Amino acid sequence: MDFSSKLLESAVNEMSQLPGIGKRTALRLVLHLLKQPKEQTEFLTNALQKMREDIKFCESCHNISDVAICEICANPNRNHHIICVVEDIRDVMAIENTGQFRGIYHVLGGKISPIDGIGPSQLNISSLVEKVKLGNVQEIIFALSSTMEGDTTNFYIYKQIKDTGIITSSIARGISVGDELEYADEVTLGRSIINRIPFENSIKNN
Amino acid sequence: MDFSSKLLESAVNEMSQLPGIGKRTALRLVLHLLKQPKEQTEFLTNALQKMREDIKFCESCHNISDVAICEICANPNRNHHIICVVEDIRDVMAIENTGQFRGIYHVLGGKISPIDGIGPSQLNISSLVEKVKLGNVQEIIFALSSTMEGDTTNFYIYKQIKDTGIITSSIARGISVGDELEYADEVTLGRSIINRIPFENSIKNN
Known part of the structure; x- marks a missing residue:
């Protein structure tokens, strides 16, 4: 792609580093930001920077957290x-x-x-x-x-x-709830037979 | 979606403001940035900020440009x-x-x-x-x-x-080069007949 502006080009290049975002999509996203008020770009870049700089991982479970021990681990x-x-x-x-x-x-x-x-x-x-x-x-x-x-x-x-x-x-691996048997793959169906559970249990869970 | 971190939540929210990016995709992109070195997030946010702040539009044709008159307009x-x-x-x-x-x-x-x-x-x-x-x-x-x-x-x-x-x-509106007639829509096909061109011209352009 041939860009008329180096600034645009480098924004598109950086954006297209993200997974699943090609050059064309990146250009669409960047042009969208250009059409919006400057604040939107500011909010986006600030949120990303702040997150990348300040985010913590729970010291116990390694879940993403804003504090040293995450809410789940801290819940008695x-x-x-x-x-x-x-x-x-x-x-x-x-x-x-x-x-x-x-x-x-x-x-x-x-x-x-x-x-x-x-x-x-x-x-x-x-x-x-x-x-x-x-x-x-x-x-x-x-x-x-x-x-x-x-x-x-x-x-x-x-x-x-x-x-x-x-x-x-x-x-448990097995047939998804709501799925038709005929469309299930053989391995999953086979496992669901080997690992069958007492019928009473399957009623209880509904 | 229930996030374990406010920083993550606001990054995902801002990202999902972009057109065609839903909450799930935004989360995937943001988690990708978290896994990459900090520099990648820095490069991305700097490129976006610089572009949004400094980009110019050609005074003559309004194309995006880094200078007052774009390359195309300045080309003699x-x-x-x-x-x-x-x-x-x-x-x-x-x-x-x-x-x-x-x-x-x-x-x-x-x-x-x-x-x-x-x-x-x-x-x-x-x-x-x-x-x-x-x-x-x-x-x-x-x-x-x-x-x-x-x-x-x-x-x-x-x-x-x-x-x-x-x-x-x-x-010109007409049948795309390489397209089969039977799949063309009626309006396009109709227009391509009304606006037909001399056969000699169509050979010349190939």
Whole structure:
């Protein structure tokens, strides 16, 4: 693309560094900012700068937080003996939205993925293992994506904590609520048969 | 969405003000910035701020420019007697990419659109009419989108300049190069028959 202005060009270039934003989209977004009052650009850039500079991660669970210990970890009404291990903050938000979990979280910050150059040392794994070894935890729930990387990460953590005798569980994989059986993939359908639950339990949960 | 951090929340809120960016996408973009080195956020916000503060519009054609008169208007090799009227800078870039136009441009900054509250006075129309009345222009090419608003804008400008006896033309509407006739819409196909051109001309242009 041939820009008539260096300022415009560098704004578009920076914008198109964001994931899923190509040059054309970046140009559309930047021209939109140009049409809006200057304040909108100011608010946006200030919010981004302030966030990048000042944001903190909870010292206990590594969730994003404005204070040293996040609201969930600081809440005495939550069960601090059950830890749900998730990949990132979006998963915390998703599980919180269900209203079904009253324990606390541990945010890994990613999955072990050799192809992307992410090893165990780049993730918040050692602090989780330490927490478990301190003996105050009863159950670890693995709630990572059901991918090769997710399974690898689960297994890596499991190996390190299995000697403590702690209960480990994995969220159920199965047919989505409301889904038709004929459209489900074979692996999911197969797993949902192997891991079937007593019918009384399935009624109770409705 | 329930955020665990006010800083994160306000960054996501500002980001989702951009057109086509919803809350979920905004969260994805903001979390991406958090994972990258601080410099990336700095570069992005600096580029946006600098652009919004310092960008200029060419005094002659209203194209975006870093100097008072843009490169195209300042180029003595271009034909300053033919003006192509376009909606915004993206159209200038698109026409420049074809390499088929050697005249100069006039960027209106939008189309007349009562439904969006945009009247003629908010667009760069009066400066175009003045330019034409000064008598140095031979032809005006209307290159606005082929929509109701585009046609209205074309006609509004045409009414103001027709008494000067200037040549006015409109870019050709017709079947896209490479398109199959059967998939073309009726209006476009109809227009392409009414505005047919001598076969010799169509060979020459290939």
